[in-house]
Amino acid sequence: MVTLQGxxxxxxxxxxxxxxxxxxxxxxxxxxxxxxxxxxxLNASVAGSECDGGGEQLTHDLVDTAVAADIIGCSRRxxxxxxxxxxxxxxxxxxxxxxxxxxEYADAKQSA
Numbered sequence: 002m003v004t005l006q007g008x009x010x011x012x013x014x015x016x017x018x019x020x021x022x023x024x025x026x027x028x029x030x031x032x033x034x035x036x037x038x039x040x041x042x043l044n045a046s047v048a049g050s051e052c053d054g055g056g057e058q059l060t061h062d063l064v065d066t067a068v069a070a071d072i073i074g075c076s077r078r079x080x081x082x083x084x085x086x087x088x089x090x091x092x093x094x095x096x097x098x099x100x101x102x103x104x105e106y107a108d109a110k111q112s113a
Contacts, residue, residue, distance in 0.1 A: 005042075005045070010042060010045050010046050011046060013042050014039070014042040014043060014046050017035060017038055017039045017042060018039065018091075020035065021035065021036075021039060021093065025093075025094075031093075036093075039092060040092060043063075043090050043092055043097065044063065046090065062099070062100040062101075063090075063097040063098060063099060063100065064097065064098055064099075064100050064103055065095055065096070065097055065098075066080050066081060066095065066096050066098075068103075069087065069098045069103045072103050072104060072107050073103060073106060073107045073110060074107065074110075080096075080098075081096065083106075084096055084098070086106065087099075087102050087103055087106060088102050
């Protein structure tokens, strides 16, 4: 078993994302194992977490653009425009956001 941390997670995520983008451009299927690995790397990257000793991935819930828009009370387009503020990550053609970050943003928006 290999444990990735910090920059190694980001590098692996970059490589897997590049592979997925290449296969999409070539209209070739993306194997399920690659999609699964990408999702796990994305979660680890967004969560800023590592694998613990038992090999379980420490992640937290991700929400898509539509759910984030509902939580914040805005349009999907607005969520897309603030995707960096929400620590958004692209998976395939969709953007995903850590649920906690979205809720914090919505709370701050209501407080302002």
